[in-house]
Amino acid sequence: MKNPFENRALPLNGPAHDILPVIPDDGTDLPEVAVALYVESGGTITFNTVKGAVRTVSVSDFAILPVGVSRVQATGTTASGIHALMVS
Template identity: 40%
Template sequence: MPDRFAHMQASLSGPASSGFAITPSDGSDLPETTRALYVGTGGNLSVRMLSGETLALSNVSSGSLLPLRVTRVFATGTTAAAITGLV
């Protein structure tokens, strides 16, 4: 299938080209830093940002697309589910 944008440089403001399922963990970082998180089932999120800062996000809605550079989604404090990391 042709990709008319194959010659373009990827940017953080452009669409994601890959993704992976996230299982929240207090002890393991994600396989790579995200460009965004998709939250399938709403709830609370506890994340470590690329900067190293830990954030608690309350009442994230189902179907939310959050433009966050995240290195870890913590199990403790996370009640949201069906989380996908977009890269």
Template identity: 40%
Template sequence: MPGRYRNRAENLEGPAAHGFSVTPDDATALPEITRALYVGVDGDVSVEFVSGANALLAGVPGGTLLPIRVAKVLASGTTAEEIVGLV
């Protein structure tokens, strides 16, 4: 089915067009840089931003959409579950 907006360029302000399940890993980068992360189950999320900086996002409630561009979700420090990368 063709999309209504197929002739428009995607941008970071628009909605995500694709998603993938995230398995936290300290060594392996995600298949794509995200525009957001969805966290399904409460916990901490440790990330490596596209800039290379690392951060621990503590106490993220389940059902939260984090509008962040990350290259990795790190296993060390991540306790949240059912994380989805949105692009």
């Protein structure tokens, strides 16, 4: 199968190379920084940005949150079906 991503620089604006399910955890970072989060069921998400800030935002169902995320916190997160979009 031909891979259209082969021998190309990884753009941050997509497309993502993988999508990983996220289990919110107050003490564990994602395996790598996500370029965005996809949320199936809306609510609030508390997360650590790639710059180290902790943010809480409200999102609707089927939302895409285009921000670099290193951790999704369990405390303060009510949204579910969260997935991390990865480019590497």
